[in-house]
Amino acid sequence: MTSEEFRQAGHRIVDWIADYRAKVAQFPVMARTAPGEIRAQLPPSPPDTPETFDAILADLDKIVIRGLSHWQHPSFFGYFPSNGLPSSVLGDYVSTGLGVLGLSWQSSPALTEVEEVTTDWMRQMAGLSDTWKGVIQDTASTCTLLALICAREKSTSYGLSRGGLQSEPRPLIVYASAHSHSSVDKAALLAGFGRENIHLVESDENFAMRADALDARIERDLAQGLQPCAVVATTGTTASTALDPVEDLARVAKKHGLWLHVDAAMAGSAMILPECRWMWKGVEEADSLVLNPHKWLGIAFDCSLYYVRDEQHLVRVMSTNPSYLQTAADAQVRNLRDWGIPLGRRFRALKLWFAIREQGVAALQARLRRDLENAQWLAGQVRATPHWRILAPVVLQTLCIRYEPPGLEGEALDRYTQGWADRVNKSGDAYLTPATLEGRWMVRVSIGSLQTEREHVEALWKLIQKEVS
Amino acid sequence: MTSEEFRQAGHRIVDWIADYRAKVAQFPVMARTAPGEIRAQLPPSPPDTPETFDAILADLDKIVIRGLSHWQHPSFFGYFPSNGLPSSVLGDYVSTGLGVLGLSWQSSPALTEVEEVTTDWMRQMAGLSDTWKGVIQDTASTCTLLALICAREKSTSYGLSRGGLQSEPRPLIVYASAHSHSSVDKAALLAGFGRENIHLVESDENFAMRADALDARIERDLAQGLQPCAVVATTGTTASTALDPVEDLARVAKKHGLWLHVDAAMAGSAMILPECRWMWKGVEEADSLVLNPHKWLGIAFDCSLYYVRDEQHLVRVMSTNPSYLQTAADAQVRNLRDWGIPLGRRFRALKLWFAIREQGVAALQARLRRDLENAQWLAGQVRATPHWRILAPVVLQTLCIRYEPPGLEGEALDRYTQGWADRVNKSGDAYLTPATLEGRWMVRVSIGSLQTEREHVEALWKLIQKEVS
Numbered sequence: 001m002t003s004e005e006f007r008q009a010g011h012r013i014v015d016w017i018a019d020y021r022a023k024v025a026q027f028p029v030m031a032r033t034a035p036g037e038i039r040a041q042l043p044p045s046p047p048d049t050p051e052t053f054d055a056i057l058a059d060l061d062k063i064v065i066r067g068l069s070h071w072q073h074p075s076f077f078g079y080f081p082s083n084g085l086p087s088s089v090l091g092d093y094v095s096t097g098l099g100v101l102g103l104s105w106q107s108s109p110a111l112t113e114v115e116e117v118t119t120d121w122m123r124q125m126a127g128l129s130d131t132w133k134g135v136i137q138d139t140a141s142t143c144t145l146l147a148l149i150c151a152r153e154k155s156t157s158y159g160l161s162r163g164g165l166q167s168e169p170r171p172l173i174v175y176a177s178a179h180s181h182s183s184v185d186k187a188a189l190l191a192g193f194g195r196e197n198i199h200l201v202e203s204d205e206n207f208a209m210r211a212d213a214l215d216a217r218i219e220r221d222l223a224q225g226l227q228p229c230a231v232v233a234t235t236g237t238t239a240s241t242a243l244d245p246v247e248d249l250a251r252v253a254k255k256h257g258l259w260l261h262v263d264a265a266m267a268g269s270a271m272i273l274p275e276c277r278w279m280w281k282g283v284e285e286a287d288s289l290v291l292n293p294h295k296w297l298g299i300a301f302d303c304s305l306y307y308v309r310d311e312q313h314l315v316r317v318m319s320t321n322p323s324y325l326q327t328a329a330d331a332q333v334r335n336l337r338d339w340g341i342p343l344g345r346r347f348r349a350l351k352l353w354f355a356i357r358e359q360g361v362a363a364l365q366a367r368l369r370r371d372l373e374n375a376q377w378l379a380g381q382v383r384a385t386p387h388w389r390i391l392a393p394v395v396l397q398t399l400c401i402r403y404e405p406p407g408l409e410g411e412a413l414d415r416y417t418q419g420w421a422d423r424v425n426k427s428g429d430a431y432l433t434p435a436t437l438e439g440r441w442m443v444r445v446s447i448g449s450l451q452t453e454r455e456h457v458e459a460l461w462k463l464i465q466k467e468v469s
Numbered sequence: 470m471t472s473e474e475f476r477q478a479g480h481r482i483v484d485w486i487a488d489y490r491a492k493v494a495q496f497p498v499m500a501r502t503a504p505g506e507i508r509a510q511l512p513p514s515p516p517d518t519p520e521t522f523d524a525i526l527a528d529l530d531k532i533v534i535r536g537l538s539h540w541q542h543p544s545f546f547g548y549f550p551s552n553g554l555p556s557s558v559l560g561d562y563v564s565t566g567l568g569v570l571g572l573s574w575q576s577s578p579a580l581t582e583v584e585e586v587t588t589d590w591m592r593q594m595a596g597l598s599d600t601w602k603g604v605i606q607d608t609a610s611t612c613t614l615l616a617l618i619c620a621r622e623k624s625t626s627y628g629l630s631r632g633g634l635q636s637e638p639r640p641l642i643v644y645a646s647a648h649s650h651s652s653v654d655k656a657a658l659l660a661g662f663g664r665e666n667i668h669l670v671e672s673d674e675n676f677a678m679r680a681d682a683l684d685a686r687i688e689r690d691l692a693q694g695l696q697p698c699a700v701v702a703t704t705g706t707t708a709s710t711a712l713d714p715v716e717d718l719a720r721v722a723k724k725h726g727l728w729l730h731v732d733a734a735m736a737g738s739a740m741i742l743p744e745c746r747w748m749w750k751g752v753e754e755a756d757s758l759v760l761n762p763h764k765w766l767g768i769a770f771d772c773s774l775y776y777v778r779d780e781q782h783l784v785r786v787m788s789t790n791p792s793y794l795q796t797a798a799d800a801q802v803r804n805l806r807d808w809g810i811p812l813g814r815r816f817r818a819l820k821l822w823f824a825i826r827e828q829g830v831a832a833l834q835a836r837l838r839r840d841l842e843n844a845q846w847l848a849g850q851v852r853a854t855p856h857w858r859i860l861a862p863v864v865l866q867t868l869c870i871r872y873e874p875p876g877l878e879g880e881a882l883d884r885y886t887q888g889w890a891d892r893v894n895k896s897g898d899a900y901l902t903p904a905t906l907e908g909r910w911m912v913r914v915s916i917g918s919l920q921t922e923r924e925h926v927e928a929l930w931k932l933i934q935k936e937v938s
Binding site: 001003004005006007009010011013014015016017018019020021022030031033035036037038039042044045046047048049050051053055056060063064065066067068069070071072078079082083084085086087089090092093094096097098099100101103105106107108109110111113114116117120121122124125138139140141142145149152159160161162163164165166167168171172181182183185186189190191192193194195196197238239294300301302318320321322323325328329332333341342343344346353354356357358359360361362363422434435436441 | 470472473474475476478479480482483484485486487488489490491499500502504505506507508511513514515516517518519520522524525529532533534535536537538539540541547548551552553554555556558559561562563565566567568569570572574575576577578579580582583585586589590591593594607608609610611614618621628629630631632633634635636637640641650651652654655658659660661662663664665666707708763769770771787789790791792794797798801802810811812813815822823825826827828829830831832891903904905910
């Protein structure tokens with residue numbers, strides 16, 4: 001494919017995406033294909049000779065699109081939003097087209113420096129002090145893994161440079177609430193802590209971790225000869241957007257010398273609204289934090305920001321320095337390979353840079369406020385309607401709701417709840433994610449797709465009332 | 470930005486990239502900017518109001534492009550190539566534009582199933598048996614981390630579900646050669662093994678790990694009460710593309726019940742050439758392997774393939790199953806969140822699918838053979854020229870060379886070597902990566918950029934002869 005052929009085919013791809021975005025509301029939100037249905041339509045072996053670009057493009061329409069659940073759909077209320085602002089998409093197009101890599105600073109200085117600047121922009125937008133240094137990672141799962149490895153190495157005074165975790169005399173303990181994201185569990189297991197050393201701390205009636213329970217658990221563990229290592233606090237849990245009391249947890253962590261990691265993967269976007277910053281009050285006392293602009297804020301996936309206070313510690317834990325990566329500039333620059341797991345890195349800052357500039361902070365704020373208002377509107381409707389319950393405080397854009405018809409409870413209610421959520425999803429008119437809270441199924445309504453206006457929330461409310469009846 | 474505005478701006482971005490690719494040979498290969506020079510041109514704070522798309526595009530030309538080292542340049546001979554075939558770039562454009570995520574299969578079935586099919590295509594292209602199952606990861610660093618965590622959990626019978634690595638009675642040992650990639654070291658440290666438990670095994674005169682030395686080291690470690698856990702064999706080391714004897718190492722690993730991971734990040738692309746498959750003979754006895762289509766093969770970064778034989782083991786080690794991720798289809802499908810670290814995933818298979826179809830296997834093979842021939846041509850020139858030495862077998866597309874003028878040796882020769890490599894890089898006419906081999910500096914010439922033809926290799930040979938004299 002020559003440059004000219006790329007130009008022509010590229011215009012067609014851009015047109016195809018522009019059309020897709022314009023008509024995405026017409027597709028059923030959730031894919032209706034059966035397991036294996038897409039696979040069965042693809043040749044089992046690769047072609048030996050070239051296929052035409054027409055043939056490839058035709059397969060997008062004929063095969064691929066039916067196998068998509070449409071995350072950019074205005075009636076996508078599942079999981080958390082994963083918005084890709086058009087300008088952010090274009091920033092990513094530049095990145096892929098340039099095909100430059102960041103191994104060391106020298107391997108493309110602009111890749112590193114635009115990332116330094118844009119992660120600092122996001123720091124300012126989130127109201128964080130300038131003691132934080134940011135770096136782009138793929139996902140919050142990875143950021144939390146980095147955080148727990150950094151905590152492990154702090155607790156062991158860099159045990160990795162000696163016998164590793166296996167030579168530690170006392171088990172290291174990680175603390176989180178049962179409502180923390182599954183990636184916290186996963187990160188602790190991958191980092192070698194072991195399930196027995198992940199201590200889940202009691203929550204209060206709002207699903208927030210109790211600082212007094214944390215303190216008591218740490219004291220008990222110390223008395224038993226264990227070594228408390230890290231606390232993960234969540235600002236905006238996945239099931240219910242519950243808010244752990246960061247300030248109180250920070251006090252406990254500091255008292256015992258523990259690493260404090262704040263998982264604000266979802267709620268971090270809301271921190272560009274000054275009126276929301278009470279939600280992570282105390283964050284300045286944390287050691288690390290993650291927020292995901294690739295969720296609600298609208299930066300094309302993947303763009304997860306990991307902020308640390310002690311960058312030297314991160315670099316010491318993550319660095320390698322083989323001869324083939326050394327350059328004369330090393331002493332003066334940030335070498336991003338030492339700020340995470342991968343050696344090679346895309347120019348991911350471009351999508352963040354494009355979107356912030358094309359939107360401006362005020363427009364980003366306005367959209368998030370729109371979604372917060374839509375959530376409050378729906379909460380009002382639910383509260384005012386018989387047999388409907390809201391099961392957790394609606395502090396952000398996610399509602400946890402349940403329809404509780406008289407006489408139904410326990411497992412029968414669970415089956416009923418899963419049944420109507422399934423009917424909504426199969427209708428194709430909206431997409432919701434059921435989840436459990438206190439052991440019982442409920443339905444999450446996560447508002448905040450780019451195209452989601454009040455009318456879509458109103459239509460959803462009508463739809464679910466129809467499906468439960 | 471409306472769909473129409475996206476369409477127009479998108480065309481301009483495609484044109485900009487088409488122009489960039491067409492004229493990339495005119496830029497100095499290595500960026501000439503000083504540390505901080507790009508950063509200083511960017512506003513320290515984000516804009517509150519929107520900027521025009523013109524302004525953003527203008528900054529690409531004015532600021533960003535000067536800060537790039539051009540990996541797609543025909544005279545890029547540094548590191549290893551990171552080729553982005555135009556068709557692969559377009560596949561990635563579709564992925565970013567769709568903005569769908571793969572958490573579970575249901576969250577976009579096509580994302581999972583196209584990945585199943587295309588990783589299986591690559592398996593066939595590399596001549597691997599159908600006992601291997603593949604999954605796309607970001608980089609080989611991550612794949613090797615997964616491999617060592619899987620090895621750790623196999624050795625400990627899933628110690629992560631109990632007390633983790635810290636409760637193991639005997640230190641677990643990882644074996645690799647000193648010529649293995651820095652990511653092996655890093656992965657072992659991040660996985661908690663500890664530096665003392667990374668045992669580097671002697672190499673032979675071709676920088677390949679010695680199987681007899683591995684066996685002897687394992688026996689010695691067993692006698693000392695240590696627990697051998699994993700061997701990492703490299704097919705194509707970074708400094709010199711040395712080939713560890715996979716078959717012999719597999720025999721030793723099997724004898725002692727160790728996990729064998731094959732790092733073919735670079736050489737894996739060459740396995741689409743049947744005449745190259747002797748290089749990893751024995752690979753069918755390995756437990757896991759990584760190959761990077763985002764290097765020489767030409768799939769836009771990031772696209773690293775991790776293959777395992779026992780997929781159930783991988784899933785058991787990596788899986789989490791919170792309620793908000795459960796779907797009715799779970800029992801019948803592959804949920805890719807359980808095949809790696811991140812929960813969210815891009816639709817990365819599209820770039821692989823587009824490129825293989827647009828090229829066809831035969832054209833991919835022809836390009837790789839072109840590069841192998843260019844490497845042999847240059848090797849012939851170097852061998853035939855006084856005072857020049859080739860320091861390692863040229864089995865792939867990378868040469869390790871040194872100019873050794875009479876009377877120069879030791880550190881003086883090192884300074885001389887680094888000096889001329891630096892002059893080449895600063896000339897802007899070519900880019901090379903110096904590295905050490907047996908403690909002495911040499912210069913790597915890594916051939917294989919998409920646009921690199923014989924004429925560029927000839928020009929490089931002229932250039933370096935000029936710079937050494």
